[in-house]
Amino acid sequence: MRIGEAAxxxxxxxxxxxxxxxxxxxxxxxxxxxxxxxxxxxxIARLDFIHRGRIAGLTLxxxxxxxxxxxxxHAPCFHVRDLLxxxxxxxxxxxxxxxxxxxxxxxxxxxxxxxxxxxxxxxxICSYL
Amino acid sequence: MRIGEAAxxxxxxxxxxxxxxxxxxxxxxxxxxxxxxxxxxxxIARLDFIHRGRIAGLTLxxxxxxxxxxxxxHAPCFHVRDLLxxxxxxxxxxxxxxxxxxxxxxxxxxxxxxxxxxxxxxxxICSYL
DNA sequence: CTGCACCTTGACCTATAGTGGAATGTCAAG
DNA sequence: CTTGACATTCCACTATAGGTCAAGGTGCAG
Numbered sequence: 606m607r608i609g610e611a612a613x614x615x616x617x618x619x620x621x622x623x624x625x626x627x628x629x630x631x632x633x634x635x636x637x638x639x640x641x642x643x644x645x646x647x648x649i650a651r652l653d654f655i656h657r658g659r660i661a662g663l664t665l666x667x668x669x670x671x672x673x674x675x676x677x678x679h680a681p682c683f684h685v686r687d688l689l690x691x692x693x694x695x696x697x698x699x700x701x702x703x704x705x706x707x708x709x710x711x712x713x714x715x716x717x718x719x720x721x722x723x724x725x726x727x728x729x730i731c732s733y734l
Numbered sequence: 735m736r737i738g739e740a741a742x743x744x745x746x747x748x749x750x751x752x753x754x755x756x757x758x759x760x761x762x763x764x765x766x767x768x769x770x771x772x773x774x775x776x777x778i779a780r781l782d783f784i785h786r787g788r789i790a791g792l793t794l795x796x797x798x799x800x801x802x803x804x805x806x807x808h809a810p811c812f813h814v815r816d817l818l819x820x821x822x823x824x825x826x827x828x829x830x831x832x833x834x835x836x837x838x839x840x841x842x843x844x845x846x847x848x849x850x851x852x853x854x855x856x857x858x859i860c861s862y863l
Numbered sequence: 864c865t866g867c868a869c870c871t872t873g874a875c876c877t878a879t880a881g882t883g884g885a886a887t888g889t890c891a892a893g
Numbered sequence: 894c895t896t897g898a899c900a901t902t903c904c905a906c907t908a909t910a911g912g913t914c915a916a917g918g919t920g921c922a923g
Contacts, residue, residue: 639871642871658863661839665911672859675860682849697836700832706791710790722809730810731809734790737900752901768900770900794880
């Protein structure tokens, strides 16, 4: 299977596949006599895994870690569990930060929406921010 | 006031001040005869405004837009109001996305936490993700 | 034989908000 | 006269996940 077909099969671009190889998420591809990359079904499965990981919000580095555990012959379940726990904690922190920011912005917005431009002090750029 | 003093006064670094000038958030600084930048109080006020904008989660580009409106002689209130409304909408979207992602990750996490590594199919890398 | 679709590599670009370092100039104090 | 603290410019680098462009090789159909 050539790179273009693999790209269509996984919904990625050929650029992305080469990029993943360069980043070590895919092993160096087997080559046809003409130098073209030749992929088998196991690579498609690997790319699907990478895709699922990305959907779960994992970074390529984290996905790479999981793949290396698997490639070392171990089941990466415990590693994945820890990674997902960390991901949950990160998400909770990010959500909390955004909620804090949201309430600050909402307050500014109410103030400025009720503002009279005439009272705005040029020196302060905008009196309501 | 030299750049180092202005940096201390605003809690920024000299690098940041030069960077802001380069990005057009500060006008080209007045220079002392020795070539050193020479800042007045109006620049400190401007830097404080930039700082408040950053705290409100505005990008430098957005803050720059506000400053250009002010520099053109207009009160930027209406512009700021629209910007903050957009910022609120963006934040709501981001928060919603993160909450969606969080629930997906939470589900994966529960599944994998209850998983038996022995049943994990190597071909699928990790059966629970 | 030529056109077209596909493949190869390498180098550079995107956005964000700065940070780090090198080479050099300025100025007051000891 | 030199040392130290400050200033100048310019260039490169950080992290993320690729995208763009160029110059060229491969292979099949008409």
